[in-house]
Amino acid sequence: MEKGGLGLEITELRLGLLPGSCGPSLVDKNDKKRVFSEIAEDKNSTTEEKSTQTKSQVVGWPPVCSYRKRNSFQEKDHLKKESKMYVKVSMDGAPFLRKIDLSMHKGYSDLALALEELFDCFGISEALKDADNSEQVPIYEDKDGDWMLVGDVPWEMFIESCKRLRIMKRSEAAKGFGLQLIKGFPKGFIKDVTK
């Protein structure tokens, strides 16, 4: 597992997702100015989008007015069509923070993989599976300003309330946050304490 030294990937400049590639439903002010390049970009869209758009490559069809297209929410897609949910992610030891769009992920494991990629660190998904042995503790700040352990609440509830993320070193958890530790593990992680 690579620790410490940052891989080149982290210093690589990466653009955020192309406005059009999240589907025509996620349109903010800039997108509506680029409506036509957005349609052109549809042809280069991600596979995720292609699978939902196999039929509607026709511009302006069905003839639903663009306001209605942008503002029609389907119950099940409600969360997907919300505006992007970018939150800051900090990792102890990293020189700068990153941002991640929570609405682009389907669940905790998906998020964990994304975080690992961002910081080139392995262990976050381990943390969720097997808290005892992992080096990193993913926590988040919720709407009330409290720092919470990632993974306790259902995913939908989590992305609604998460304001920022932090990947904390286990050693920090012990001293900095004053978490009560029972047998060396933060309270929230108690599962099987037969060790």
Place this chain on the structure above:
Amino acid sequence: MNYFPDEVLEHVFDFVASHRDRNAVSLVCRLWHRVERLSRQRVFVGNCYALSPEILIARFPGLKSLTLKGKPHFADFNLVPHDWGGYVQPWIEALSNSRIGLEELRLKRMVVSDESLELLSRSLANFKSLVLVSCEGFTTVGLAAIAANCRFLRELDLQENEIDDHSGHWLSCFPDSCTSLISLNFACLKGEINLAALERLVARSPNLRSLRLNRAVPLETLQNILMRAPQLVDLGTGSYIHDPDSETYNKLKHTILKCKSIRNLSGFLEVAPRCLPAIYPICLNLTSLNLSYAAGIHGSELVKLIRRCAKLQRLWILDCIGDKGLEVVASTCKELQELRVFPSDVLGVGHAAVTENGLVAISAGCPKLHSLLYFCQQMTNAALIVVAKNCPNFIRFRLCILEPTKPDPVTMQPLDDGFGAIVQSCKHLRRLSLSGLLTDRVFLYIGMYAEQLEMLSVAFAGDSDKGMLYVLNGCKKLRKLEIRDCPYGDKALLTDVGKYETMRSLWMSSCEVTLGGCKTLAKEMPRLNVEIINEHDQMEIGSEEQRVEKMYLYRTLVGPRKDAPEFVWTL
């Protein structure tokens, strides 16, 4: 006629209200023209580029209410590039420099800037009513100016606009002295709202009849508002989510009982279906119900609601209602006049939940139906023939089968006969939108029978130029024709060029017309603006045979417009 003093004529003309009738009156003789124009208060301009503000102001010095439309209809479907035009600024500048005491401005598909709104608010002292439909280019800063400066404001109605929300403070800009509001609609605003300011505003507006809230207004506030405004006739809820066991919800149930005047209901942009029973008591009185943004109401909850609305005349709904749900509508809403069924899956790739069966049921149960917009999975000729027989009173018939060029699934035939039955039976038909597999034959029928047709929308239809020619020759009252993805070329375009001066506009995109054809037309008809939209720089000047991707032509008194962007060529 010459023996009556002008005042008598004017008094008689007072009874002539419709724009068309007044236009006709003004053509009788010079005297009538003069009396009519001096007494005219309401003017409708269907295409803002057909004339100039100066012409309007010179002709109608008594103007009080102006309606303006900007972009072509297909701009709604992203077929017109941003920055195409339709700016209201020159109109507001001209009006503010004139002596016209404009009181009402109604705009559709226009670009409105904050600067325009501020100028309007400062220069028109008597301004009372602003209605913006499908407009863009302004922010809540412009709204704040309207709120702050229009001392006699009665109506602020924002429908389906793209508004940049900078803050919710515009509501607080209504001064305490503003007590004249009758209608306030901000449902399309996306941002937060100063709830306390909203409640205070409602409290000091005893004449408030129409209020449509946005998503940011929670149920608690709705409750408070309804307490203070039980006289509301038109209500659009914001967020309609709460715990049905809560005190607030309980209060709402009691408050709604006092709102006996509500006839129009809309909103439910977010909804907890278990809270719907609170509105049951007002359902019986409703004449208009718009649930087309209420994706959270479906299935049995939706049907339960509809069953209580026996007096509905207008219903806008999502297709998740299904054919079965439409059968409930048909058996419950005997007074129904207008029905719109929108697709819940707006990407259009899924399956609409309604078919020809739902429409047939409606036509059988609702004989007063005259306006229809129906997005569906499929349609058959047999169904359309039955619908035509059941409902001969259609004025507007817009059918959209989600899959382009889909034939009758039972017979695999084109839908020519079905639409033919509609135009033959519905002698008052003014607006028609076609879809599905269609040959030239349907246009033959339209040309033959659709004598009152004013607006026709065609997509992916027809086999040859003949189709378009049948329509241009036959439909004497045609005003707007919009065509996309059809095989019509220069022959269709150029056979009867005089026709276009009798129409407001023609749109053709992804057809077979060439640059040469359009140039010829522009040359022969100097009083038309023939505009080519040349996006992505595809076209080269000089090559006459190349196909024109998008053409929009319209009659005008003032020649090529001066605000056309680079990608619009006026030939």
